[in-house]
Amino acid sequence: MLEKKTITCVACPKGCEITVEHDGDEIIDIMGNACPQGADYAKEEIIAKTRILPTTVRVKNGALPLCPVKTTKQIPLELMDQAMNKIGKKEVEAPLKVGQVIIKNLLDTGADVVATRDLPAN
Amino acid sequence: MSKDKYDVIIIGAGVSGCAVAWKLARYNLDILLLEKAPDVATGTTKANTAIIHAGYNADPEKQKGRLNNKGNVQIKQIVKDLSVPFEEIGSLVVGMEDDDLSVLDELLEKGKKNGVEGLEIVDKEWLQREEPNLSDKAVKALWAPTAGIITPWEFALAMAENAVVNGVELKLETEVLDVYTENDKVTGVKTNAGDFTADYVINAAGLYADDVARMVGIEKINIHPRKGEYYIYDHAKDFEINHVLFPIPTKISKGIVCTKTIEDNLLIGPTSDFVDSKEDLATTRDGLDHVFEGAKKMFPDLTLKDTIRVFAGLRAADTTEDFVIEAAENVKGFVNVAGIQSPGLSSSPAVADLVAEILENEGLNLEEKKDVIETREDPARFYELSNEERAAYAEKDKDYGKIICRCETVSYKEIVDAINGPIPARTVNAVKRRTRAGAGRCQGGFCGPRVTQIIADELGIETTEVRLEKDTSNIVKYKIKGLLGSQGDEE
Amino acid sequence: MIKIKKDVVVIGGGPAGLAAAAKVYDNGIKDVMLLERDFELGGILPQCIHNGFGLHHFGEELTGPEYSQRFENKVEERDIEVKLDTMVLDVTADKKVFAMNKDQGAMEIQAKAVILAMGCRERTAGAIGIPGTRPAGVLTAGTAQRFTNIEGYVPGKKVVILGSGDIGLIMARRMRLEGADVKAVCEILPYTGGLTRNVVQCLEDYDIPLMLNHTVTKIIGNDRLEAVEITEVDENMKPIPETSEIVEADTLLLSVGLIPENELSKKADVVLDDRTGGPIVNEGRETNIDGIFACGNVLHVHDLVDWVTEESEIAGEWTAKYVKGDYKRSEQKMNVKAGENVAYVIPQSIELDAEDRKRIPLYMRVDKPLQAVDIILYADGEKLYSFSEPFAKPGEMISVPLAQKTLDDLDEVSEIRVDIIEKEEE
Incomplete structure (x- = not known):
């Protein structure tokens, strides 16, 4: 099922609002990111969140x-x-x-x- | 340490109990002072307007009226002997444009009857000169130069410490559960820490004085707690106030007082509302709003910007609205010191005198002791010293060089001394009452963890056992990692 | 009393003081003394064990202790005299600093220049007058952070947090990770006061509810905190009584604002700005008192330590110039004014004559959050230039550079104003 999710990017303090279109774990489109880290971040947020502890x-x-x-x-x-x-x-x-x-x-x-x-x- | 038998047991180490102990310590008596809290002066004594009233307010026909001025006069000597900070800044009852100004004359007459000296009516010009921030609507006032400000818990503590060095035994965290009588005569008390016997028992249990009285079958005392709420301001505020200012009292309320404190804070309050519970020390939105509105009438430019704390205290008011200081009729050797509300602090030495007189009438032999220690060593108070004086202290003892509380300038040595004093401070609030550490604008944000650690170190207890005040008021509850589960064991 | 003479005394060994001291030294003034009240350097950073520091300044993500360590090392590598466990009790307008510590007792240091870097303190429960009792278990988020991360104690296990400032958000996660049940973060405003990344990583990651338009209206419990009453507020921030609910808690953490710690500054007759709570400064971060500078959170509360470093290096550089006699205040003073939807701008004036300057960053915060904004600069009311940003939030500082070239063109100008307004539809 195609889903749209808006994520606040925290790769840096700028905080871009990134919209990700995805079907389960399959990423269809990423919009609103100001830099490539943003795209990576958004992708991870959909598939598997990871954090420094x-x-x-x-x-x-x-x-x-x-x-x-x-x-x-x-x-x-x-x-x-x-x-x-x-x-x-x-x-x-x-x-x-x-x-x-x-x-x-x-x-x-x-x-x-x-x-x-x-x-x-x- | 405990004796088999005492001459006198005093129940309650508030300002009344401490004053009685201080007074009786001058005689050859074995005295036991009992307090259920971990420190003295933690009830009504610690949460009030901190004023030594001149004595014009109370009805001359009442005990309040007879004792206030006497107490006021004595206190001025006691604060010198026992090194208690006190300032005779005088009080004003301020009449505003729409007030019934005849009340001022009535108060003046009442004051004269009570023996208050120096009372006079002052005019608008006087007020504008002496209190520049006062409302333009203030037209005249009753000026009582003999009123003053004091730190109430330090006053009580000083008397208790002096009592202790003169031989009074103080037991903290000792709650009286029953009073024993035999053949209509007092024989002792039952406490959570065992039984103590005595010929005389003085009931200075404050809010609980009716409960204690009931233990010997006295039903006539009924303490109905009346709450007073307050705001307190930082002493670094940019607001000048020079005296204790009362509005004209109305039938329903004495009104909101504005005063500076000994440490130069601004204190406004109290409300006056009966409450059901003797434990209800909660401030309320309505109460605090009422306090601020009242203060604004006096000082229209006042804001809440520099407030550092809100608090509430309970007046231990008896339904007679007077002090009840008398020997029990039904039980020999039992003396009530009950219903001590305002001006209880101001009257306390006179209350103690009256209790001594009652005891003597009841057959207690008051024989003056030789070698009574009359004075208390002035504790170092870094906050009031000049830099040169601080330097001299630090040369004397290096521990004065280490400043723990920044807002109030309190040194490590003062804190350690408080914990090891004649009445040792064992809680964070007890340290605060003795040294002011944590009483400032950051409210212990910086020094709190440090004071907690010093208490743990000095008392040899775990940090998690250090309490703010009483019972379960632990500052921190768990050691780090203490709340984690057992997951993550595999591997 | 020991009497000492120093070129520069820096008060406070947190990130501001460390960066300023190192910069003064690197600009040729080597006779520097740094005074710190704690037992170690770093100020608040050693207890800020979370990551997220240094992205601007170092281009990599560090934890607070790591960020601090880099500057501690910097100070250590230079011959800067550091006094730990030393409390400053007085500063005078003629730059005498009175301090005390255990080993040396009292000392009076006559400095040629003083840098104020005392940081800020947290607003308390008493300061905001929350009704109710005064039990144990009500503490500021920063104090709880100190207990948790430095002293080694968890204040309690059922936690409510009032205020969504960054320390509050960070402590929500920290307490949750240490095993406490963090029930909610209440924020009286309709938006958070913290950084977006903290809302995401500290609350959303752990399903901790952020209750906007809610506040704590009552503290319950006589000895230890037993519960708090949480109430929704209307648009005027007035509690709506029928929405009150009682939440069981043994710990209430407050993250309701930071106040620049300027009691010492006042003793030195330094004039403060009502809006920032810190000194009024020119672009060198010099206060109204000649040779007394201020930087970091004592000047205005920063969101990121990276900006503190940048600002403190500016202050350090100009302090060195001051001691060397390398600048003068110019006749023509340009005031910098906070215009529409701008809470404040630092510096408040531009007035120093120096030849080697390249740019002046203007630091500012907005009054309320806005999407799609124009940041517009005016010189004596005439539009100078403008640029757009996707959003502006009160919790996040905005830095607007003024190029020297621009400044050169503003010779006769007496006021620069900044407005931050919603972008006009195109």
Whole structure:
């Protein structure tokens, strides 16, 4: 069945209103995007939403009890809760460096979880 | 620590209970002060207009009228002895064009009868000079130079602290569940923390004074809570106000007061509405609107731009609309200090004197103690110091150099001292009442997490156990990751 | 009291202060001191652990801590004196800065120039006067963010958020991800105050309802928050009582506006703009007081940190020029005026004479959201030029560059005005 959906692009803060015509997973037309990222974004929003997951991981002996982390690439939106639980169980030892891998290949997504700041030991 | 038997048990550490404790601590007596909240002064004492009234308002035939002026005079000495911030800024009852101005003369006469000094009627010119923002419609006013402003919870705390250093035992989070009598004589109280025996029990339970009185079969006291709602403004506001300003009272209402506070905030309120529940401390849209409209009559240029907080307090009004300070007729050794509404704060030392007199009449031997500590060390109040004075403090102790609350300029040392003082602050609000940390324009947005952590560290408890005020008022409820499920385990 | 002399003192080590300090240094003034009240640099960024920063400035998407780290490194690589855990209590118009910390006690720093970069604070429940009680569990979204992301505590598990500012939206997702039940985000206006991407990624992704034209009319619970009353409002933002519903909640987060933190500025006699809540500045971000500059959220609340960086680098550059004596205020001062549907424009005036300037960006926000707009610039009432944009939203700042060439042609002009209006039908 042919469907039309309007999506606010969040590839950048500009926020283009993109209209996608699609039949299930088959994209027929994409309109309203100011750049190619917009088209890619709109396509993904129809087929399978993915997002970067930023959160925190618990730290032992750190200057702070937590270190902020993120996934190195977008992961499927429906995996977020599972990913949070997985990361929530982890505890790492300070010191940490920005970019340091905390969990490799999170839930087989191909994305690693990495530290997003330097965190010295206590 | 607890004694087998006390001479006197005081129920309730509001301003009345604290004043009685402070007064009785001067005699050779074993005294126990009981408070169900985690801190003193958390009921009516913490939420009112913070005024020491001159004493022209109350009927000379009533206890209120007899005690107000006496209390006012005593307070001026007590605040010096106990280092309590107080300013004798004077009050005005302002008559507007359409008001019944004869009321001012009536109040003047009443005030004279009550022994209030310095009362006079001032004219429009005086008002415009002294209160430049006041409405043009103000024509004359009753000027009472002896009225003042005070921080009520600090006043109560100072008296309680002084009582404690003079030997009074204070038990917090101790709620009286029953009063024991034997042969129509008081023998002690039952609390959630066990039984305590005493020959005399003073009922200063504020809003709950009728409930406590009923424990010994006294039915005549009926506390009907009357709510007052308020707005408070940032002290960095751009609005000048120099005195306590009342409108002309009408039959139904005393009207909305505008006053500055000791810390230079602007305070407007209160409403006056009877409510059913003694726990109903909710402000209402109508109430707040009424407060603002009332204040606008006094100060037409006032806006709500710089308000930082709204709050409500409950007056512990007895149906007689007077204080009920008397020995019980049916039970020996039981003294009621009930119905303490305005001017209860202003009257409190006089209330304490009267209670001492009643106890003596009831047979308690008041023998003056030697070596009574009369004064309280002036706590450092960074917010009122000059930069040079702050520098000197920081040289003395490095912990003064660390500023925790920016809006109110409160140092780490002041907070730690409050937590370790004669009556230790154990909650975030208790720290706020003692130091002002969190009382400013950001309302603890910046210092809140820091104060919470300092309390946890000093008391050796988990951060999740730190409370705002009482019971289940925990600031944060869970440790991070504590709410996550068990999904994601596979692999 | 320690007495110190410095060329430049920067107050605040958040993104504004960091960028300004580095820029001052790179423009030849090396005697710079940066004062920060927290135990680390970065201001609010270390607790903004979400991604979405840096797309303009770095052309890549970073999290708050990563964005901050880049500027912290910049400051560290330069010989800039940083004082952490240091609270500034006073600034005077003659540029004396009074500060305190634990190790050194009190210090008075005489600066040649001061950069105000104190950021902003959040509007509170008391400031907006929500009726009801004052229980635990009512806190600003930013404070909750600090507890959650830095201190390691989740305030509660049944959450209502009032206000759809960006921090509110971000915290909706954050609390939801940490296992809380986020029941709704209420917004009294008919449109959100946050960025579109945040509405999509923080609310829509997780089916968190955004209740426009709704507000919290009552806070319920004496000790811990027990519930809130949510009510729809009419077009005048007056609650419609019959629409009230009680929603059980142990936590109410407020994201109801940010207020530039200018109490120190006032002590230095800096004049503030009623509309921005921040100082009135010229294009160098110099306030009415010679040699006192301001940048970042203390000047006006920004939507993106990238703009804070751009603005702070402008301030840093002109501060260095000021210390070197490289500019003067010109006789002919051009006022920049916010016209139709424009809430404010920064800078409020253009008055500095300098030879090497290329362009002046004008930062502005609209009063209300509009689709398809014309942004029109006028010089003393005469149309200078205009251009179109697909939309303009109050939550998103608009930057309009003024080329030096244009400025050269405006020698005798005393006022520039900007209107943002609905595009005329063609």
